[in-house]
Amino acid sequence: MDHLVLTVIAQDQPGLVERVAHCISEHGGNWLESRMSRMAGQFAGILRVDVPLDAHAGLLSALEALQAQGIRVQVAVGGADPVTVWRAIRLELVGNDRPGIVRDITRLLSSQGVNLESLNTEVVPAPMSGELLFQAQALLAVPQSVTLEQLQAHLETLADDLMVELKLQAED
Structure with missing residues (x-):
């Protein structure tokens, strides 16, 4: 087979x-x-x-x-998955919709050697204002050499620029 x-x-x-x-x-x-x-x-x-x-x-x-x-x-x-030691990290992001959010986040993740395992995004109206909100949930494969704290710091700098809220959580 x-x-x-x-x-x-x-x-x-x-x-x-x-x-x-x-x-x-x-x-x-x-x-x-x-x-x-x-x-x-x-x-x-x-x-x-x-x-x-x-x-x-x-x-x-x-x-x-x-x-x-x-x-x-x-x-x-299909080939075999490369033998690399990864940690699974879940990323959740929400903020006002605007062009470039996915590009900017994935550029930063790639620069840290993070692999995007899955990504789900949608644009939905905000409950009170009706403004469009961009929401994303991703499963990341983070190399062991990158600490959760390092990744969080890099992403928080970008989150401030993009005006989005994000949350990282280690998967069990």
Whole structure:
């Protein structure tokens, strides 16, 4: 068996995931993990599957045929995760919405060697004023060489500039 990582995007429609799952199953594959979401009428997902080496070509052809139904699938061969010692840190952020928040936060995280494991963002109206608030929740993989205090200090400096509130919490 070999790991493949599939990225799926399509106009949202009933049965979309079933069609992808059917292709995988028909070629002896096993669905291992996935993250999927619907946004603005579009569906996007990323998933990891195990598939026998001799079934790759058939699976790739079957996934490519989904294009006729408006389902685009990109395939990458999955590799092993690098052996690095990380600490899981949860980041929560809220502030008035403005362009550049994600760019600025991710630039700072990258400069500290922090890997972004997952990121969920949304813009919502503030309860009292109705102004738009940007909210983000992220799971960070922080190298052991970076202390929580160091990361907090760097982020707080940026939070002051961006006028956002943030909270870091170590995951158990």
